[in-house]
Amino acid sequence: MRALFHPAKDDIRAEDVLHALADPVRATIFTQIASATCSQICAAFSSVNNKPIPKSSLSQHFRVLREAGLIRSERQGVEMHNTSRFDEIEARFPGLLPAILVAYSTRKDAPAKVTRGRRAGAR
Amino acid sequence: MRALFHPAKDDIRAEDVLHALADPVRATIFTQIASATCSQICAAFSSVNNKPIPKSSLSQHFRVLREAGLIRSERQGVEMHNTSRFDEIEARFPGLLPAILVAYSTRKDAPAKVTRGRRAGAR
DNA sequence: TCAATAGTTCTTAATTCCTGAACTAACGAA
């Protein structure tokens, strides 16, 4: 597995952030990513939304978020832990992420909710 | 020529706004659109940037902006006048457009085109 | 070493985007 690319804070580009978050699936992932793993997000989509997303697609979504500078992905044992780079983005583009997250929060079809830990019916 | 579609204010979607403005060309158009015509934008791109954008491409860009709800296009005689729907978007998604425009204003490379590129590790 | 888990990468198909060419609409002049 190759090293995962993460842009330096000052290399983060507005167009990449907007492109990454222009996809509702990725925006949902990003809002719920307080240290969520790919599998947890995957389970959240299939249980809540009953629209399962293939893990290869999710992996790509994580890559887009990562390469846009929105998240940081670090392997911990067998899983990958993703953390938000909110504060760095906020420092670089003040007010951008809060405004985007508020805009999405007014969607009629709410994004899937992740519940961490053991869930009834998961897996 | 068919009637041009404009979404009602409450039908404007965050993902469409983000998608429309995730393209630096469209973001540039939007920032300069205080009643600009397609030809004026076209001239601006070819003179400033010396990278002319085909009018068919510009027409598509205007359509994306229009159908995302960002601009209103009205024919006036032989030309099409485009006006920003900034206030409506601001009412629907408070703070979103100002944050995006500020984010783009800090770009190192001026608001010109741009190949939206993959960076590291592109296959 | 083998199996299981978690995720990445590969590959091909579907979708979207770009742009030259053709077309349409409005206007002015003859």
Place this chain on the structure above:
DNA sequence: TTCGTTAGTTCAGGAATTAAGAACTATTGA
């Protein structure tokens, strides 16, 4: 009316991007 010009839209194709199943890699535990 008809012709010419301007301004922009729509069409059609190829290029680029995205989606997702299959194959692969890395880590842990038995």
